[in-house]
Amino acid sequence: MVADKIFYNGKFYTMAKEGETVEAIAVYNGKIAAAGTNEEVKAIGAKEFIDMKGQPILPGMADTHMHLYSDCLEQEKVTAADIHSFDELVERCKQHLDDVKEGDWLLIENLHMDFLKEGSFPTVNVLDQASTEIPICVGSFCHHVHMLNSKALELCNLGPDVVEHTPDTIDRFEDGSLTGVISDQSYSEYVEPYLPKLTMEENIEKVDKYLQYCSSVGLTQLHAYQEDNPDGIRMYQEMRKKKGLKCRVAFHFVLDENTPRNIVTGFGDDMLKLGSAKFLQDGSVGAASCLMNEPFADQPDNYGKGCYTQEELNKLVKDAYDAGHEVAVHAIGDKANDMLLTAIENAYRPELGWSRRFYMIHATVISESFIERAKKLPVIISIQPIFIRNYVSMARKRLGDERLHYCFALKDMMDAGLILTGGSDAPVCEVNPFHGIQCALTRMDLTGNPEIISKEQAISVYDAVSLYTRNAAYFLEEENLKGTLEVGKVADFVVTDKDIFETKAEEIASIKVLETVLGGDTVYQA
Structure with a gap:
């Protein structure tokens, strides 16, 4: 075999193990065919040899919860x-x-x-x-x-x-x-x-430019939720034909009477596929509308709002699951998350094992019993560490000191073996994953505000990067295809100006992407 390309003389963090690096990778047909030392990989031979000049390189990153079209218009x-x-x-x-x-x-x-x-x-x-x-x-x-x-x-x-x-x-x-x-x-x-609507052609032009921006901050996979664009997934299909896709896109949908019943989660290919059925169970901490077991500290009569009763939520989740879909539910408050676990317990068929998964979107505030219950279920939690920058000014006031430990409880959940992934919920927050990684490490906002939210819940650089790489690949059962730089996986990677593992935690958000490679081809270069 002669490789299509060999990228050598780099510092490729595989993310398969903490600290593991290789000097070179060979790419054939969009996937990694070999990885190792410069000498080992270059001996294979290739049509093209590319010198990475010693730059640090990470696997391509994914945003596992964002509203792509809305953020584009934003x-x-x-x-x-x-x-x-x-x-x-x-x-x-x-x-x-x-x-x-x-x-x-x-x-x-x-x-x-x-x-x-x-x-x-x-x-x-x-x-x-x-x-x-x-x-x-x-x-x-x-x-x-x-x-x-x-x-x-x-x-x-x-x-x-x-x-x-x-x-x-x-x-x-x-x-x-x-x-x-x-x-x-x-x-x-x-x-x-x-609200005013754009034409298909206008949408394609705007979203194409937006995907270029996402590439420029190191994203190679976007999980687009609850899209409100009038053309839905068709827009991405048309864009792929006319301009190509600069990021891989998973289109997560709202299950209603307009949803086709004969296709299910996973339909599509590595570049564009149908995601999970999405539901909304509560509001937000900022609006004091997420559903809580105890009232907000600054609003003693307000427990937040639930979109569904327990019986209604049970039925929604079970019906979608039984129809063949993986299911994603927005739940922020601790009561909303407890109710969601109950609905998942009700729907889950253990004989299927992890063959069909549940995605808990946010899990921002959890109860004491949450982790032990979640460990027994095939759940993946898409959390948004970048939210921390907005919570610094309000979390203690709204939740009180006792509940702060359970707010963005990254370390507790990861130490217990739960799979957490990173997202931005853009346009709520900036889609740049390095911003979220910094917040996960410092538990502070990005402006130097000295207040810290639950410092004991800070995680390591490796774990924070994992949220957007190896862990993110578990969405839509892609852990054998993406997330690490290993043989057999897609050649998606990001070249940065600074080594994230050698950069001060409070400076990680300043890291710049020099090049983004998707399937072995450069889609962004600074």
């Missing part, structure tokens, strides 16, 4: 991340009204309620101070809450008589009129259908 929206009052928000809206084309909306994202001096979300009366003629929609940083002005409410046909199918997701004043604050499923049902 890049063009106005940000409210730096807003600290209603007056500032109104002024920010006014500054961008002239940019809104006829028939479009003013869309603003990343408003952080805990940064606002008023301590609450702005209502329709506040947003109407900016405009009553142009529809305005402001999203929270967690993307579970959106605020509309009167024009937006009018266009969505939302009035006091609207019936919400999920309790407490459409906020009202005492007289029954709408405050304009709408969350979770009611936003998806009543607002999203009225």
